Amino acid sequence: MIKQECKPVMDIKNDESGLHTDIAAHITAGLNNRSLVFVGLMGAGKSCIGRMVAKTLDLPFIDADREIEEAAGCSIADIFRLYGEDAFRDGEERVIARLLEGEQVVLATGGGAFIREQTRKLILEKGVSVWLRADLDVLVHRTAGRPHRPLLNSGNPRQILADLIEARYPVYAGADVTFDCGDASKEDTRDGVLAALANAFDENGKLKS
Numbered sequence: 001m002i003k004q005e006c007k008p009v010m011d012i013k014n015d016e017s018g019l020h021t022d023i024a025a026h027i028t029a030g031l032n033n034r035s036l037v038f039v040g041l042m043g044a045g046k047s048c049i050g051r052m053v054a055k056t057l058d059l060p061f062i063d064a065d066r067e068i069e070e071a072a073g074c075s076i077a078d079i080f081r082l083y084g085e086d087a088f089r090d091g092e093e094r095v096i097a098r099l100l101e102g103e104q105v106v107l108a109t110g111g112g113a114f115i116r117e118q119t120r121k122l123i124l125e126k127g128v129s130v131w132l133r134a135d136l137d138v139l140v141h142r143t144a145g146r147p148h149r150p151l152l153n154s155g156n157p158r159q160i161l162a163d164l165i166e167a168r169y170p171v172y173a174g175a176d177v178t179f180d181c182g183d184a185s186k187e188d189t190r191d192g193v194l195a196a197l198a199n200a201f202d203e204n205g206k207l208k209s
Contacts, residue, residue: 030201
């Protein structure tokens, strides 16, 4: 897997669209009609950055959580409350499997999706995955005061996030590309992710080992 943490080898060159077209073309060729899947903890920026990357690559953006809510006819918080986390994960797996069988998209997944073994296998087999890795302070700040996060409603949010980091980060490390995102602007984070993706593919469009 590729770890992009500091200065990218392939630099971003801005034009009127915000990204040099050669980099977008290189990423598109590497994806080879596979969907780009963002994974990571809540608050990492998967939906925000995923939407911006999708725009740059001229691909549709889909938020898996929103698709799950539409399929269930209720909010994720209500699914957790009424049916429990296991039922939610079952539905999440079905929705992600359907999306990955469809047209090429940029997909933002919920924090627990990549943790479930079967869902993780689907993502690794049918997509190219990007882990947005953020430290605890960033995640606490970004998730503060947001009641729609059911996993944070059962105790001290900071401790819950710390426990999730310990349990989940070793699994997220199996993603194809890892990008460390701090408190940089959305635009800088997007450009960093795009550079990391461009660097993840060799000259033949294959993922580097």
